[in-house]
Amino acid sequence: MTFESSLILESLPRLMDGLWVTLRLFVLALTCGTVLAVGMVLLRISSRKYLSWPVMAYIYVFRGTPILVQLFVIYYGLPQLEFIRTGPLWPFFREPFFCAWFALTLNIGAYTTEIFRGGILGVNKGLLEASKALGMTYAQTFRKVTAPIAFKLCLPAYSNEMISVLKATALASTVTIFDVTGVARKIVAETFAPYEIFLSAAIIYLILAWIIQNGVRLLERRISRYAN
């Protein structure tokens, strides 16, 4: 086998079409998943069992099964149910992109809820007692003390999750979506040159991961500028 480096350059413009799909999926799923996690973590840390247990079950299911399986259940499994296929949600579940977004969002929600919970539990108890002593309510304490500190504590784990999700978007190619990986597989099938093409795809993912990593590092530096 010969290595044709010119193929890398030739395949880049087409991979860019896929990049747009990958980015859209990543940003939409990450945003919605994170918003979901903010709601979920409030329920998760509640001392009322009927609030925290359903969230624990949700987290258990989505962390305990492969994303690929979740995606297949949503994409191929749900349409088997008559009420989904004839119901008002079908226009959404008919779309492969929606299914991929839905699976990723639920997945991000589950992981990020646990990341946020870790951050909240990591906040120094002394600070909470001090807030109480100052006469702040539970809600005030959460907004002004717990949340900002927890956010800072979570950032490293959260940036890990972002990169995991970026890579998980490649699974969308298994349900007919032409994201970076989907386009790469199509080009490989035409050129029979897996090394060159998948290498190009890998470089695109590396660049995206680099941007995320450094973006989070800048953010971290900014929010901890008064520390130490």
Next chain:
Amino acid sequence: MNRIFGMALAAGMGLAALVAPAAQAETIRVGTTCTYFPFNFKDSDGNLSGYDVDVAKEVVKRIGAEVEFVCQAWDGLIPAILSEKFDLIVASMSITPDRMKKLDFSVPYRISEGRLIGRVDAEHKLFNEDGTPIVEAFDGLRLGLPRSSVYDRWTDAFLPEAEILGYDSPDSMYLDLQNGRVDLIFTNPMKAHLSFLSADGIEGFEFVSPAINDPEYFGTGAGIALRKGNEDLQARLDAALTEMREDGTLDEFSLRYFPFAIYPES
């Protein structure tokens, strides 16, 4: 210390005996997908079976070698044979000009054509009398097809604006057609007839195109692929296949799965 060394040595020799070739006969490794009923698939007992498999076994037997099958997903078949993971591809692969740039092929052992399937009640009128597609008729229709296939390349050429969904397996494609996620699928009519249109509980679907077999895209049929530079092996394959066509073996194999012969006349 010595004992441990001795034991390790003995274990190593045992392993070497396991991996060393047992028989003297030439072994030919055949790559196929193992998931493409009724051409190459695992039957309910887990045995590899189907028209491609029958042809591969018989051809390899006739050239006096042992056959060993390797299962490999469709889109990895050509990269895998090029990196010598196996020696032949017998997987219903059409002999197309594109593939012939990288590989050599035997004479065809099966015809290659595609047809579109859609809902009966949609009353599709997608093709002219002369068999060419009416491009505007495809507006707003979603077309499912096997990723990186002859169907894919034909569609790119004749219906570049069509909305395409690429599938890894025909079964998920049939499922999405039933679910209404795609309006049309473009597929192998022999297989679709057997595993979809005539299957239990499938109603309301029909072929909505003539047989499409433009040789530029569908080639001269499906053949056995091998790496370039093996003229000797190629000649032996060709001789065996020609013999099998003439002595009725291909007929017999066709009729095991289909009510009609599926190899080219000449």
